[in-house]
Amino acid sequence: MEFSFLDELPKLVWMLIGIAAFLGVIGLMLVLLDAPRSRRDRWQAAFFLGPAVLLLLGGLVHPVVRTTVLSFHDRSGDAFVGLANYQWMFQRPEILQVLSNTLLWVLFAPALATAVGLLYAVLIDRSRFESLAKSMVFMPMAISFVGASIIWRFVYAYRPADQEQYGLLNQIVVWFGGEPRLWLLEQPLNTFLLILVLIWVQAGFAMVVMSAAIKAVPTETVEAARIDGAGAWQLFARITLPSVWPTLVVVLITISVQTLKIFDIVRTMTGGNYGTSVIANEMYSQAFSQGQVGQGSALAVVLFVLVVPLVVLQIRRNRKARELA
């Protein structure tokens, strides 16, 4: 295959337009948010930012633009098809299910993981076995999502009632006199069982960060509240929670971004079967297993659009925190 510059010209123009637009937006944001104060500052900024900007252009901006362009093209990326891939996405029932599964993940996984982490951090705060208790919950963080998924596949494993169970969950059900069930087949329960894996892994992260935030609450405030007669619940709701709120939001957003991109758990545990697929998994299947480059790209773009607001939110919070400091 010869590379003809003229043939590729339309694509290159597209790419240039995309890059220019992206740079324009970024530049505008930088100017508006953080105008450098003097000429010297400007040179310094350019020097330090240069390498990073180059890497970002090659590793982030170019793929984003190219994926966006591909999402308006057909399966092989040759013919322009307009919005057909997006129409396909919002019309096929199986893709709508993918989108709604992703929504379930985002609604439940970050909130539950953060809540579990916070609760645990509060409960073990200043207890005698604090460090031991912390390491127990933190341990799953050291396991990759794929490893954790394999472990949980065993937990959910099924054998018929007349045989010995080797799945922990079914064994517990049997002990309580129930019938073993094919957990991974039951929709929509199976999506929640997969979410549980993420919570198991991520609660440790939430717990450690929240615990540090709780320890940073000034003792004077806590003591003052105690003297004023606040009970344990009031202390938590009126003092601890408001004090750690900014940290809580950071944890929540971090886990949300991770949840939106979740891929490994779904791929390892069900391969996206039994109605458990999510955007990232479907994107991969479409683009790389089925050779539907256009549809896969469209899914990638949707995922990108969903993640961006969260990242912007995070950056704005950081800026606010810096201004306060």
Added chain:
Amino acid sequence: MIELSDTIAADGTRPWCVGFESGDATGWPGTDWIENALLRTSGTDVYHDWIAHDIPFDAPEVEEAFDLADGVIRNEDYVNGTFGGVDSIAVTSFQEAGAPLLDGGCAMYLMGSFYGAQFEDDVEIGEDGDVYGFVLPPLEADSEVPIMGGGEFVVAFDDRDEVVAVHEYLSSGGYANQRASLGSWVSAHQDLDPSVLSDPTDQFTAEVLNDPDTVFHFDGSDAMPSSVGTNVFWSGMVDWVTGTDTATVLESVESAWP
């Protein structure tokens, strides 16, 4: 075959083991069931029309094939070895699905000849051994026996001399013999020397493939466009064993044909 299944089922053993789970390819063993059934209910021509989409995916002949498979793999008396009911097929991996053959958990398992390599070394494969293969018979005793299978292709992206030389070598009998002697591999190559095959399953396969009366059909789902053959056909088979009715599965696969 059905009669035999009934006899085994009457003894209290589930005659068939079936497992569709295969990571992101889950469902493919199901397509083999349908293809084998279609070859037997409607014959070669319909089978090839179906792959080429000259008849729709949900043609009545295909529905008939689904009904034949329905009587076996969606029959609670026949499946699923020691794994549970019909829906356990969806979560049983094709690798582990054949294991109950060894301890009498089930009697038969429909799988590619490569499955021979799944057994441990101490399992004796042979006519008088622990397990052995057989060709799935036709519906009528005296009709032609269709053989269905997949295969690998050697494709060159360049016609430089050295590439062509490798290409030619890979298609030679010498390569077939050398590769086969390493085990877990079999070829329909005419020059393949059966004595280099160490695995009894491979020996049996070579014998079947080299039989002049054998008519070989390429795996239908492998030959279909990938958006069907490696996607909705697979997921359709998973839906089918977990309770979706035949008409719905057929319709959804047909509507995804590019």
